[in-house]
Amino acid sequence: MNNITISKAVSKTADAIIIAIMIIAVILTVYPFYYAVINSLNEGNDLLKGYVLLWPRKFTWDSWKAALSDSAILNALAVTASRTVIVTVFQLFITSMFAYAFSRPYLKHKKFYAALGFCSMYISGGIIPFFLLISALGLYDTYWVYIIPSLFGGFYNVIIFTSNYKAIPASLFESAKLDGAGEFRIFLSIVTPLTKPVLAALGVFSVVGLWNDYSTSLYYTQKPALQTLQYYILKLVKSRGALEQLQSSVAGNPEIAQLFSSIDGSGTVTAKSLELAAMVLATIPMVIMYPFAQKFFAQGMLVGSVKG
Amino acid sequence: MRKKGKTPAQITALGKDRKTQLTLHAMLLPGTILIIIFNIVPLYGILIAFKAFRPMMGFSGIFTSSWNNFENFKQVFRSSEFWPMIRNTLGINLLGQCITIPATLIFALLLNELTSKRFRRFVQTATFLPHFISWVIFGGLCINILSPDGGALNQILMVLKLIDKPILFMGEARYFWLIVILSGLVKDIGYGSIIYLAAIAGVDPTLHEAATVDGANRFQKIWHVTLPGILPTVMIMLIFAVAGMLNNNFTQIYVMQNPLNQPASQVIDTYVYQIGLEKFQFGVGTATSLLKSVLALALLTMANFVSNKITDTGLF
Numbered sequence: 001m002n003n004i005t006i007s008k009a010v011s012k013t014a015d016a017i018i019i020a021i022m023i024i025a026v027i028l029t030v031y032p033f034y035y036a037v038i039n040s041l042n043e044g045n046d047l048l049k050g051y052v053l054l055w056p057r058k059f060t061w062d063s064w065k066a067a068l069s070d071s072a073i074l075n076a077l078a079v080t081a082s083r084t085v086i087v088t089v090f091q092l093f094i095t096s097m098f099a100y101a102f103s104r105p106y107l108k109h110k111k112f113y114a115a116l117g118f119c120s121m122y123i124s125g126g127i128i129p130f131f132l133l134i135s136a137l138g139l140y141d142t143y144w145v146y147i148i149p150s151l152f153g154g155f156y157n158v159i160i161f162t163s164n165y166k167a168i169p170a171s172l173f174e175s176a177k178l179d180g181a182g183e184f185r186i187f188l189s190i191v192t193p194l195t196k197p198v199l200a201a202l203g204v205f206s207v208v209g210l211w212n213d214y215s216t217s218l219y220y221t222q223k224p225a226l227q228t229l230q231y232y233i234l235k236l237v238k239s240r241g242a243l244e245q246l247q248s249s250v251a252g253n254p255e256i257a258q259l260f261s262s263i264d265g266s267g268t269v270t271a272k273s274l275e276l277a278a279m280v281l282a283t284i285p286m287v288i289m290y291p292f293a294q295k296f297f298a299q300g301m302l303v304g305s306v307k308g
Numbered sequence: 309m310r311k312k313g314k315t316p317a318q319i320t321a322l323g324k325d326r327k328t329q330l331t332l333h334a335m336l337l338p339g340t341i342l343i344i345i346f347n348i349v350p351l352y353g354i355l356i357a358f359k360a361f362r363p364m365m366g367f368s369g370i371f372t373s374s375w376n377n378f379e380n381f382k383q384v385f386r387s388s389e390f391w392p393m394i395r396n397t398l399g400i401n402l403l404g405q406c407i408t409i410p411a412t413l414i415f416a417l418l419l420n421e422l423t424s425k426r427f428r429r430f431v432q433t434a435t436f437l438p439h440f441i442s443w444v445i446f447g448g449l450c451i452n453i454l455s456p457d458g459g460a461l462n463q464i465l466m467v468l469k470l471i472d473k474p475i476l477f478m479g480e481a482r483y484f485w486l487i488v489i490l491s492g493l494v495k496d497i498g499y500g501s502i503i504y505l506a507a508i509a510g511v512d513p514t515l516h517e518a519a520t521v522d523g524a525n526r527f528q529k530i531w532h533v534t535l536p537g538i539l540p541t542v543m544i545m546l547i548f549a550v551a552g553m554l555n556n557n558f559t560q561i562y563v564m565q566n567p568l569n570q571p572a573s574q575v576i577d578t579y580v581y582q583i584g585l586e587k588f589q590f591g592v593g594t595a596t597s598l599l600k601s602v603l604a605l606a607l608l609t610m611a612n613f614v615s616n617k618i619t620d621t622g623l624f
Contacts, residue, residue: 007525010525011526014526015423018421022422022427022431025435026430026431026435029495030437032494033449035452035453035460036449048458050458050459050463051463053463053464094339097335097336098338100335101333101335101336102336104323105323106323106324107323107329108329113340116343116344116348119347119348120347120348123347123351124347124350125351125353125354126354126594126598127580127584128580128585128590128594129351129356130350130353132353132366133346135366136367137345151342152346182327182331183328183331183335184331211442212443212444214444219585231444233444233448234444237447237448238566242566244457244476244478245476245568248456248457248474272452275448279445279448279449282442282445286440286441287437289440290437293440
């Protein structure tokens, strides 16, 4: 009897420790975003005294307003959003259509497509041959570089689609065929409506990936008009980081330090507060997407790992 | 469901006609063209690792430029950046995996021990979030938190009197590995735990019941039932880790890299980018990535072989 009470007490302590660890984990993962929000809502000038840790010292929407009226940010937002929508729609269509035809048991030359697909999954030429290809195709420094190379969603997604198509009862295809429906018709009006969940899941992944991508801008564009939002923020982060290092290397010299802080800007909006506001604004769409993503991605991963 | 009494063989035969096959191949066409152009054609570009290729030659120069007797590879090995970048790549990956795999596994085990379903959902929701945020933003936030100019960490360390003047964390090479590893851990611990949680859920519940009857406590059950049950999954993650030992997360490291921390932050992937797309030495860059791919394949085969021998689980 005594043993049981002891083990119960031990178990309760263990529970408390586990809960404490989990709360620390939650704080560590969520605090960076909270930090960005409160600091971007703090007056820029006041931020030069140091970041705020818990609550804005001098609350203002000015940095957010400045970010939302900055023409470079708005342009980057338009590039990113249009690219994300266009690529996601066409990518889902082209990839699921490919997967449907590939999943038909009576498809001839299936081995050719399988070989092609697995090659594309496991072998890559690396970034430099790809860069040469992009230049040779005339895609370098054009908006099309954001669209055309991403139109096919990759063979891994084909495998996920295919394993979902296998779950559709064969009799459905048979009766549609006997009623005279062609393959494309079956794909569009029977298979696609039945596989909405996997379309949604892969669509969410695609949106997240495209929205967060900066390397396409970094590798294949030069024009400021073609910057994506992430790339624009990257440039803000990098230039302010460089400034900060210069500042701290001349920390002993107040005059030069003064000069540097004047580059940083003054008033209610500074380079620092604008950067943070841009970060928060670029995060909002992902936070809105997040509940959908969370719902689908455990599913998506399981499908991939079990049947892939 | 079958109408008109057709046999399955006849129905399969329905698809063999010319019209159906044409439709199917037409549906495969857009994807096939994209794979050939963007995945297969660039493979020819690997040739420039062995050639005296200059950027002005354009795409056709891949074929017309002359062979240069492995000069590109020699240049990679002669480069003063070669050993530092190997050290950084392996250091960040090995140290990173030694911290990340156990931490993620322990996180998953603890998450599974939570009795309240609602609290568990809350923790999962919060810890998954950073995975969906780009490295530009998450890395940028880390830089802001680590800022010497009144950043959160410096403020806290100053208040606790652990330091007397702010540290330029991003500007000192010796902190870089740790910053990369820990920020990566915070960003992906929730997402990484899914695979272990799925494996834990797959452990036969009767084993747990038997252990309870035998009087095992919680820790003993984790140690003797759960852990052996998810060992295959852990082994597969280890194989992936070994196979990916030469791969760094370019998107993460590029955001955090700067000239001051370069001695600790230059890895193979950032070197390929710099030498190739910034300095336009295409041959040397391609040679470096080719070397990396070949070594990665060798590592994967080796790790898989060892795992098959020891635990009977492997990828192939």
